[in-house]
Structure formats: structure tokens, C-alpha cells
Amino acid sequence: MKIILFLFIGLLFLLVLIIAIGKIVNARKYRISSEAGVQKSEYIIIGGIEQYIQIRGQDISNPVILMLHGGPGSNMAYYSYGWQADLEKAYTIVQWDQRGCGNTYYRNKHAEKPTLDLLLSDLDELTEYIRLEYGKEKVIIMGHSWGTFLGGVYSGKHPEKVSAYIAVGQMVDFKLSEQVSAQEAIRLANTAGKTQDAQDIGDALDSVMSFQKLDKQNAMELMKFRQLKEKYLPSQYGDKMGALQIFSPYMTLSEWKWMLSFDSLIESNSEIYKGLLSENNSSVYDYSLQYEIPVIIIAGDCDWTTPYSMALDYFNNISSPDKEFITIGNTGHIPFVDKSKEFSEELLNALNGIPVN
Missing domain, CATH: 1.20.5 (Single alpha-helices involved in coiled-coils or other helix-helix interfaces)
Known part of the structure; x- marks a missing residue:
């Protein structure tokens, strides 16, 4: 019995050691070291509460991409280091834990629950903060999954503050998907x-x-x-996400708790889900299809979470002064993780020539 216990403790120690070494290696590999760069995480007051943002980029003078995570409730700042490194050379990227999610949730457990209108208001405050703090006339909005719903509505309403809208895994209609x-x-x-x-x-x-x-x-x-x-559909999340999460040097205790707190995620985002399940304003077609800014939609051709065909149909129905649809082959709902190099190359090429600052 003692031998089994010692073996268990030894294996546990080895596992912890491997994870610690992986975090140290990634911290060094992905550290922003340029003099003009920025790498920080902070809480700022948005909507009357402290909300968490992460900011990374090789040159603070570069245009800013504000990333809106999916879910609702699926924060992504802590594993973004592994897929956005190539983008950070040309853009400063802001990750945000939305109200009712991740680090922001644990700072404000009793705050008002997020709704679409409340998140749009929070997003507007965050956009204003970025514009003032970093001297930008406009920002680029990039959303993933649920973040495309939020980002699309906001970008359509505020062309004076947004230079381009990027949708990855465009959510069109929750139930129809x-x-x-x-x-x-x-x-x-x-x-x-x-x-x-x-x-x-x-x-x-x-x-x-x-x-x-x-x-x-x-x-x-x-x-x-x-x-x-998903017994019959292609894999939606690939096999790289787990390693990015476990070996993340930026994963906080709150993010560990959040990843394991299914009940909190559902409860804190209940009002948003109620809206997505309703018959009113639950589809992107309930909002304007006319964008005054460039639009880039990126989709994995095997995405059945936010189905590829629905994203393509939406692209064909919107109007924009400059729009582009990018297909990432043989990948599902997170092409930026599964094929990060190809994703970054395609996105950088699409952004080239668009006046984004």
C-alpha cells in the first residue's frame, strides 16, 4: 500500500513539474521583449464594475484589435498567447473577459447579469478606453462565435469607432445552428x-x-x-486546445476555477441565453445587413457549431464597402487554434491595404 502511495505522489510531483516547466518555457518564448511593445493584464472600470483585459503587442503604435470571446462565457485571454503571436507583430491585441465571465466574474459575483444591451454598453466603454489610452481613432473588432453576434451588432452601430469587423465562426442564429x-x-x-x-x-x-x-x-x-x-460530425475543437490551456503562463486561479465552474457559467449568463433562445432579436438577420466598414468572415469548412454554410449565406447577404470570406480547410470551430499559422497569414493578407488606424 505504501509503495502505491509513494508511486502516486511521485507521479503527481512529476506531472506538476512538467506543467511548471511548460509554463516557464512558454512564458519565455512568448514574452513581449521589444522596447515599443506592451504586455500587461489589468482591471479597469467598465459599466461600474472592474473588468479584466489583457493587452499584448510588439509595438504600441500598431493598430488595435479588440477580441470578443465566444460562449457566452468562454473567455480566451489566457490561451491567446499560443495563436496570436504572429498577429502581435503588426497589431496590438486586447482580450476582454466579458461581464459574467472568468476573471471579471470573480471580481463581481453579484453584479448585474449580462444581457446583449448591457454588453454592448460595456463594449462601447471599453472601445472608448482603448481609443483614449492608446491614441487610436478607431479599433478593429474581431469576434469568435458568440463574440461575432456581439461584435457584429456593435460594428454595425458604430462605424465611427470601428475600422473593420472580423468574424471567426460567425454566429447567425443559435437555434437554427x-x-x-x-x-x-x-x-x-x-x-x-x-x-x-x-x-x-x-x-x-x-x-x-x-x-x-x-x-x-x-x-x-x-x-x-x-x-x-458529434459522434458523426467532424471534430470541432481539434487536439491543441488542452495543451495551450494547461501550459499557459497566463492562466490565473480564477480562470482555473472558471474552467471547472459549469454551474456558474450557466447561471451568470442565463439572461443572454434566454435572449438567444427567444423569438425576438435572436438572429443576426434581425439587425442591419448594411455595414459601412470592411468585413472579413473566417470559417473552418468543418465548422458545425456555427455552421459554415450559414456563415457563407450571411456573408452573401450583407453589404460592405470591402468584404472577404476566408475558408480554413479541414478545421472546425476554432481555426485560429487548429491552424494558427494559416489563420494569421490569411487574416494579415486580408487586412493589408485596409485603413485600420
Whole structure:
């Protein structure tokens, strides 16, 4: 028994040592060392509460990209080091833990819950802070998944503050996305002769479509539904995310807690999910399709979380003085992680020539 205990302690120590070494290596590898650069994390007052932002870039005089994470509730600042390094050479990138999420949540557990309107107000305050603090006339808005919904609405309303809008995994309609991906999963299940799975997916879809809110019970049902779909759909999250998270030198204790706090995520973002599940203003088509700024939409061709076909249809329906649709092949919902080099090259090429400062 003692031998087993000693082995367990030894293995645990080895695991901790490997993680610590990985964090140290990444901290050195991705440190911003240029004299003109910036690398900091801080809390600033937005919407009357302390909200967390991370700022990284090789030259503070570069244009600013404000990144809006998905979810709702899926903060990404702590693992961004691993995919945005190439972008940091030409742009200063601001990551933000939105109200009700990650570090911001743990500083303000009892703050007003986020809604779309409240987040739009917070985003406007953050944009103003960046413009004043870094002397920028405008910022570039880049959103992922849920962040594209928030970012698209904001960019459409504030062309005087936004120089370009970048959507990665464009969210079009929450419920319709589940329908489209379920139909594909059912087709593949039937093709594979798994008629019972096809039936189960269809039954689960009917249940999910009836949701009016996303409490813990409904959220668990939604997760099981997605797991059943993903038996037949391509991988949505690749195999690189785990290492980026575990070996992140920037992951705080609050982010560890948040990653394990499913109940807090669902509860704190309940009002947003209620809005996305409603029949009113829950689709990007409920908002203006006319952008006064350049628009770049980037999608993985295997994305079934925010289906590729829906993002392409949206692109074809919007008007913009300069728009471009970029496909990242053989990747799902996080092309910036799964194929970070290709993603950065494509995005930098698309931004080249656009007046962004």
C-alpha cells in the first residue's frame, strides 16, 4: 500500500513539474521583449464594475484589435498567447473577459447579469478606453462565435469607432445552428446504418428547440445532444486546445476555477441565453445587413457549431464597402487554434491595404 502511495505522489510531483516547466518555457518564448511593445493584464472600470483585459503587442503604435470571446462565457485571454503571436507583430491585441465571465466574474459575483444591451454598453466603454489610452481613432473588432453576434451588432452601430469587423465562426442564429448541424448528423447516422442514433438525435433536437431558457438541466441536455451529434460530425475543437490551456503562463486561479465552474457559467449568463433562445432579436438577420466598414468572415469548412454554410449565406447577404470570406480547410470551430499559422497569414493578407488606424 505504501509503495502505491509513494508511486502516486511521485507521479503527481512529476506531472506538476512538467506543467511548471511548460509554463516557464512558454512564458519565455512568448514574452513581449521589444522596447515599443506592451504586455500587461489589468482591471479597469467598465459599466461600474472592474473588468479584466489583457493587452499584448510588439509595438504600441500598431493598430488595435479588440477580441470578443465566444460562449457566452468562454473567455480566451489566457490561451491567446499560443495563436496570436504572429498577429502581435503588426497589431496590438486586447482580450476582454466579458461581464459574467472568468476573471471579471470573480471580481463581481453579484453584479448585474449580462444581457446583449448591457454588453454592448460595456463594449462601447471599453472601445472608448482603448481609443483614449492608446491614441487610436478607431479599433478593429474581431469576434469568435458568440463574440461575432456581439461584435457584429456593435460594428454595425458604430462605424465611427470601428475600422473593420472580423468574424471567426460567425454566429447567425443559435437555434437554427443546432437544427442545421443536427440534420447533417442525422444524415450521416442514417448513411452509417445507425438509424436509432438518427432517431435519438431527432428526438433530442425537438426537445432543445422547445427551450425558453438555459438552466442547469437544459444545459446538460444540450451538452448530451451535442455529444450525440458529434459522434458523426467532424471534430470541432481539434487536439491543441488542452495543451495551450494547461501550459499557459497566463492562466490565473480564477480562470482555473472558471474552467471547472459549469454551474456558474450557466447561471451568470442565463439572461443572454434566454435572449438567444427567444423569438425576438435572436438572429443576426434581425439587425442591419448594411455595414459601412470592411468585413472579413473566417470559417473552418468543418465548422458545425456555427455552421459554415450559414456563415457563407450571411456573408452573401450583407453589404460592405470591402468584404472577404476566408475558408480554413479541414478545421472546425476554432481555426485560429487548429491552424494558427494559416489563420494569421490569411487574416494579415486580408487586412493589408485596409485603413485600420
